[in-house]
Structures are given as structure tokens and as C-alpha cells.
Amino acid sequence: MKYRAIIFDLDGVICHTDKYHYQAWKAVADKLGIYFDEAINNRLRGVSRMESFEIILERYEGTMSEEEKVRYAAEKNEIYKELLKNMTPGDLSPEVKDTLDALRLAGAKLAIGSSSKNARFILERLGLDGYFDAISDGNNITNSKPDPEVFVKAASFVGEKPEDCLVVEDAKAGLEAAIAGKMDCAAIGDAVKCGLADYNLETFADLKKVAE
Ligand code: BG6
Numbered sequence: 015m016k017y018r019a020i021i022f023d024l025d026g027v028i029c030h031t032d033k034y035h036y037q038a039w040k041a042v043a044d045k046l047g048i049y050f051d052e053a054i055n056n057r058l059r060g061v062s063r064m065e066s067f068e069i070i071l072e073r074y075e076g077t078m079s080e081e082e083k084v085r086y087a088a089e090k091n092e093i094y095k096e097l098l099k100n101m102t103p104g105d106l107s108p109e110v111k112d113t114l115d116a117l118r119l120a121g122a123k124l125a126i127g128s129s130s131k132n133a134r135f136i137l138e139r140l141g142l143d144g145y146f147d148a149i150s151d152g153n154n155i156t157n158s159k160p161d162p163e164v165f166v167k168a169a170s171f172v173g174e175k176p177e178d179c180l181v182v183e184d185a186k187a188g189l190e191a192a193i194a195g196k197m198d199c200a201a202i203g204d205a206v207k208c209g210l211a212d213y214n215l216e217t218f219a220d221l222k223k224v225a226e
């Protein structure tokens with residue numbers, strides 16, 4: 015194996031929670047009369063909850079106190095968590111699970127590196143609780159992607175050096191974080207177009223070719 019550990023972003027890589035983030039933010043944006051669409055939603059990939067709200071508020075006409083911001087973000091999270099309850103192990107694609115199993119069998123340690131504070135809940139919904147060797151998420155970081163902290167911690171949780179890790183990301187902020195952390199990175203989905211990655215994946219299963 016070319017890499018001793020593979021660190022996966024969660025939202026948009028292992029599963030597709032993007033639509034739930036969108037619906038939940040849309041409910042809050044509508045309430046505040048703020049224009050919000052899928053293109054703006056794409057800018058929220060990899061970005062923390064409060065930073066995401068700041069991006070949405072770029073189109074807000076009024077002013078909002080920090081206290082109100084925290085309250086609306088909490089409201090979004092409640093809506094989001096209700097939507098996440100729709101997820102079941104059936105939402106984990108066989109391609110993703112088979113690829114993860116194959117990488118593990120080939121000797122790679124598998125970790126999560128996600129900005130989300132809901133990462134463990136999502137993994138549980140997918141039937142992946144206890145599956146990964148380590149989880150680094152929004153609860154153990156001070157600085158969100160593009161800061162490398164979440165990936166640096168994931169590498170240290172699995173006891174590997176950054177240069178021995180590969181990061182898999184669907185967000186530009188996530189690729190920037192991997193690069194800042196001196197890790198190789200593979201882009202999938204929306205992140206491919208920014209051209210920052212060492213590898214561009216057409217499918218998740220392509221990872222087997224990249225990492226072997
Ligand atoms: C990232 C998502 O994984 O987690 C972002 O790509 C999201 O869109 C961030 O804002 C924080 O998520 P949560 O679940 O803590 O609100």
C-alpha cells in the first residue's frame with residue numbers, strides 16, 4: 015500500500031448528507047427572507063456550522079447579534095438532525111462499503127476527518143459505528159477546514175505521519191486543509207473542478223487504484 019492510513023471526509027464522501035444540510039439551511043434562510051440556492055450551498059462544503067451561517071448571511075439585509083446567530087444555527091441543527099433520522103444503513107452505498115473493506119484488507123488504517131459535530135450520529139445511522147480506526151470531527155477541533163487541524167489530529171489518532179496519509183475530500187476547503195497538513199489528497203465530486211488534488215476520482219472505487 016502506498017499509504018498507511020486513509021482519512022475520509024464524511025459529508026459528500028462517505029455519504030450524501032448535503033441535501034439535508036441544504037433543506038435545513040433553506041428553512042432558516044426562508045424564515046429570515048434570505049435568498050439561498052444549491053450554488054450557495056456548495057460553498058458550505060467542509061465549512062463549520064457557524065462559518066456556513068456567515069456565508070448565508072452575506073445576503074441578509076438586516077443586522078444580527080452573535081446571540082441570534084447562535085440561536086438560528088442551533089435551530090438549523092435541530093431541523094438537520096430530524097432529517098438525518100431518515101438515514102438508514104441502506105444509505106451507505108455498496109460501492110463505498112466494498113471499497114473501504116478492500117482498503118482495510120490491503121492494510122490501510124481508515125479514519126474520518128470531518129468538520130461536523132454530528133459525525134458520530136451519522137456513522138451510527140449508516141451502521142458504521144465502531145467501523146473506523148479513528149474519528150476526528152467538529153468536536154475535537156478549534157479551527158475548521160481549510161485549517162489542517164482535523165486531519166492532523168486524525169493522523170495522530172491512528173498513529174501515522176502526515177506523509178503516510180491520504181485524504182479523500184469533496185470540498186475545496188478540505189483539499190486545502192490536506193495540503194496545509196502535508197498530506198496527499200484525492201478529490202471526488204464537487205472538489206474535482208478546483209484542480210488542487212493529487213488524484214481526481216471519478217468513482218469512489220477508483221481509490222483502490224490510487225492507494226495500492
Ligand atoms: C461538513 C459539511 O462536513 O460539516 C458542512 O460539509 C457543515 O457543510 C459542517 O457545515 C458542519 O456540520 P455540522 O453537522 O456540525 O453542522
Ligand code: MG
Pocket residue numbers: 023024025026027059060183184185188
Ligand atoms: Mg464534505
